Amino acid sequence: MLKKSNFLVFTGMLLLLGCEFSTVVKAVGSAEFELPAVMLPVIPGARVSIMDYGAVSDGKTLNHPAIQKAIDELAAQGGGRVIIPPGMWMSGPIRLKSNIDLHVEQGALLVFSGDMSLYPSRNKQYEGPIMGKNLENVVISGKGVLEGSGDAWRPVKQFKMTDQQWDALLDRGGVLTNDDSIWWPTKDHVDIKRPRLVRLDDCKRVLIEDATFRNSPSFGLDLSDCEDLTIRNVTVMNFWYAQNGDGIDLHSCKNVQIIGARVDVGDDAICMKSNTGRPLENVLIKDCVVYHGHGGFVIGSEELGGMNQLRVRDCLFLGTDVGIRFKSARDRGGLVTNVDIRNIQMVDIKEQAILFDLYYQDGLPVDEAGMVTRAGDAEIPAVTKTTPRFQDISIRDIICRGAEYAVMMAGLPEMFTQGILLENVSIAARHGMICMDARDIELRNVEIINEEGPALHLYHTQRISVVDFKVADGVEIAVRLQGKNEETKIENSDFSKAEQGIIRVE
Secondary structure, three states, X not given: OEEEXXXXXXEEEEEEEOOOOOOOOOOOOOOOOOOOOOOOXXXXXXXXXXXHHOOOOOOOOEOHHHHHHHHHHHHHOOOEEEEEOOEEEEEOOEEOOOOEEEEEOOOEEEEEOOOHHHOOOOOOOOOOOEEEEXXXXXXXXXXXXXXXXXXXXXXXXXXXXXXXXXXXXXXXXXXXXXXXXXXXXXXXXXXXXXXXXEEEEOOEEEXXXXXXXXXXXXXXXXXXXXXXXXXXXXXXXXXXOOOOOOOEEEEOOEEEEEEOOEEEOOOOOEEEEOOOOOOEEEEEEEOOEEEEOOEEEEEOOOOOOOEEEEEEEEEEEEOOOEEEEEEOOOOOOOEEEEEEEEEEEEEOOOOEEEEEEOOOOOOOOEOOOXXXXXXXXXXOOOOOOOOOEEEEEEXXXXXXXXXXXEEEEEOEOOEOEEEEEEEEEEEEEOEEEEEEEEEEEEEEEEEEEEOOOEEEEEEEEEEEEEEOOEEOOOOOEEEEEEEEEEEEEEEEEEOOOOOEEEEEEO
16 A cells, blocks of 8 residues: 655755664765776887798688797797787687787787687687786787687577578578577587687786777686786677677786776676686776677676775766676675776666666566565575675766666665665666665765656665755656665655655555
8 A cells, every 4th residue: 555745845854764864874885995006017129020920911821820939939038029910810719928918900800710629629718719827917909900700609599680680690500409599600519618709817917908809709808817907998899699798807806907998799898707716806997988788887797706996987888788787696696895986978778777686697576667576575595605795885976868777776685785875876767766675875966867657766775865866847756665664864855846755655
């Protein structure tokens, strides 16, 4: 049953819903921290061209033996720059060495073959076109293009194609799985781990700069357990239908800068993970543009090692599925804390502008109308070491025009999302903001311009502070309270032009 409030004007007034509001965290979502300097690699001045080692630019000769020989010999002499000059250079996999700069010049197209026989048999380590492990002082540079030939590796889901595209794909041959809904190039591709275009593990002082990375078999740039990593002014591209076609993925790295990246991919664009047992920490992402992806900036879904001190600044997300995306699940979690996101502009977001989803793969417990569907008396699981925890996160100075949901903040009943600040946020969306299983949440100068339902829907929350909250004229409901909401504070918020101010759902 609904209990409707009278029209309410909260200008310079305080509204308390529930018990005494005296225990709000002093610095909700403050996420104030200093990031350490990131050390750049030092590369000796020696220079060699792959042409000096017999490489041929004819678009058919496999040049990886010549490229590898150039890398190996220069590394043995102390290191330097291996130059790939303008032209089309076919290649198999390349293994990087310490103190080497692989420099792909403007006008150079380095095409990696999709021939499985060139790669490790029954690939189990995602080894692929460019690999490196336990290295120091590693650079990939230049304004050329590295082409991963991903279509020779990837599966394709039928629902991502038009009928005409699907028929053309079937004409290429291949095999079908999953009730004929997924196409694979061959049956041998079904059971392997598809290569990443660039895969670096346990490397120190890494610079990836200027180049374009296109059409990867799986993730584009995949960096694991690296320290002092700089990714600057790169372009990463994958087709929108590319399965697992992430752009830039960090796994448990430390001291990272991603500056000026341009990403247009088929899965998550700039993605943070910590699934190797170590934390991901000290990361700056700045001045990046994402044109397509499942998420613009993404945390998860693996956080087993935890994450700390992540900063995102001055980015544009254009037409991504989700804008700012936090995702996890009960068997994938760790502590994610001290995340500071500011000055993000978004347009044409297909789903949520801002999303905290701790139900990854199981589905969020809300219906299409934005109402919570989870039973309030459902059994609550025990907290374990893999229960996800998101806390002390600030999201400020955000504008989004066009989304299905403005904000979806869904914690778990056994582990609330907590310590989240949204400040100076303006989002126009079909549905408003849902906040469930969350505590110590502050909304300061937040504007939700929604077309349907409540602008703000609170479900099972504790210590929610709302100051200077703005809604669209004629909105159906300004604030909807459902379930048990303790210590809710709303002040300096004018709901007089809403059809209903605050309603409660028992």
